[in-house]
Amino acid sequence: MSLSGMAAALVEAWTELRIHRARILLALVGVALSVAALTAVVALADMARAAMAQGSEAQSGRPATVSVSAYPNDGSPADTAALREAYDATVERYSVKHASLFFPTVIPFQFPDGVVQIQTSVVDVDYGTMRRVKLDSGTWFTEADAERFAPAVIVNEAFHARLGYPDLDADPVVEIRNGSHPVDAVVTGVRPNLYPEESASAYLLTGAYDRLGTADNGSVPMLELWVPEDTAEALQHAITADLAAQFPGMQPNVYRSDYAAWGDPYAVMTLVVGGIAGMVMLLGAVGLLNISMVTVKHRVREIGIRRSFGATSGRIFFGVMLESVVATFAAGVLGVMAAVAVVKLPVVQQQVAFGVTELPPFPVEAALLGLGAATAVGALAGLIPALVAVRVKVIDAIRY
């Protein structure tokens, strides 16, 4: 088709839309609503999925997180120093980019109302990235924090409340009652409570914990590795073999701990939401097809007149099709805008992403899907009327 032919087809389609705007607007309300529903449902599902994934990642790590530990076969205390050396060697040997020790312990902190044994996670700097730790205030540990004379400690909201909500800008100090050698630690960050009744807890860097010289409580340190999903399985086998060789009297425990280790837990939700969205769009398409068919029946005479003035069957087909596609695309744009407006409402976002540290953005895929579906519906709803239009008998149409 020549440039003027293409332009003429667009001019024709636009003129038809302009002339029949009232009818088309009514027809397109249904399509716009369908697209808005489709886009919103897909976007909300996507955001809910992202929110749930974030929650899961905070609990068990991001895909693929490999947890490494080893326990003595005879139940005797583990040689934690040797284990940690082995962990360091593992990280180095396999060039793991993100790794963290995870060592749950209990540390006595001095509060205004007395000393309290606080559940403390001894971790490395990478842990914040690996577990998506988001803070209400302050910053997560950096490598420089490992060198601090007064150890940095990151606390949860309950801990912060127990201290009386001190301003972090003032470098609030909390004393670690470390036997006869109390140490002043500086609170450098506060993370929100993971659930309403969470008790006070804290994070401490591995280096800082080591310098406390706290007596070994027999807990086995765990190593967490964040690795590409396609290498996780091979890595598990290799590390298991390494540890088994290095510690003959211990049982290596190497496994994927992230939520995705057992397949996609959201596959069913995706299928259900996709099915609902498809049905919504199908209803919109049927409504549009119905109106398009009625419209073509009313335009038989006009089509005949156009044919008498030289319109080829291809031009008639393309014209009717283009009208439908242009109209539904415009409706799709409006529908997507409406969906974005609804999904961005704070009340909706709170419902979808409750308790999530990083609010998922509006998924671009949902917007593209909405526009694509609108265009596809336009093409489908335009196809049958276009075929009907091409079959119009010119002679009969002129006398219509």
Next chain:
Amino acid sequence: MTGLASEVSVQPGAGAEPEYVRRSLISLEQVTRSVMLPDGKNLTILDGVDLQIHGGDHVSVVGRSGSGKSTLLNILGMLDLPTSGQMEFDGIPVESMNPNARAVRRGSAVGFIFQQFNLLPERTAVENVMTPLLYARGRSFWQRERIAAQMLDRVGLGSRLHEKPQKLSGGEQQRVAIARALVRGPQLILADEPTGALDIGTGQAVMALLQEVVAESGAALVTITHDPNVAALADRHFLLDAGRLSAGEEAA
């Protein structure tokens, strides 16, 4: 490109006649058109029609209702094909053209004027006249609004470019239809009962205008009519009776 689409060459005194004038434009030899009825019988609508039309001819065809006038017009305009016989348009056998080629040729070479005007509703006069130019190429397409406005001005509707058909009188609507038929500068104008929906006075005025602008363009005009007064305006007359075409008296 000939005639009006190239700058509305229908202007009075536009100059020499186009080169196709007096050349054989349409040739029908033993053309028949028949249709199969639902009961399986064959109905012959046109029977052995012979007709030669040259550029610049003004031909009238009269006949009673059901005599096959509209079928003949549809065949002349390549909207329909003969069942048998030979038809050539501008020297090319029509049956050798595929449907798209016929549509393109029809768009560029044939203008239709209908009894009921057949203007597109909800479109202004100038938009109606522009419609055939949507199927043209190049300058005729890109400058379609200016060309259509000039054409409407030529038929005396320069001040009513943006009126919709429902706001125009019958005579004005038919003048818009004439402008639309002529806007691409066709070689052949087919007018089907052009005054059938008009009163006598308006009909005469419209026919006078039609003859004038067609004569300026050098196109052939075939008028199908019941009205002997309209038929009398033609140079050559034909009578169609039960599908058979016979020559009438030649104009003086």
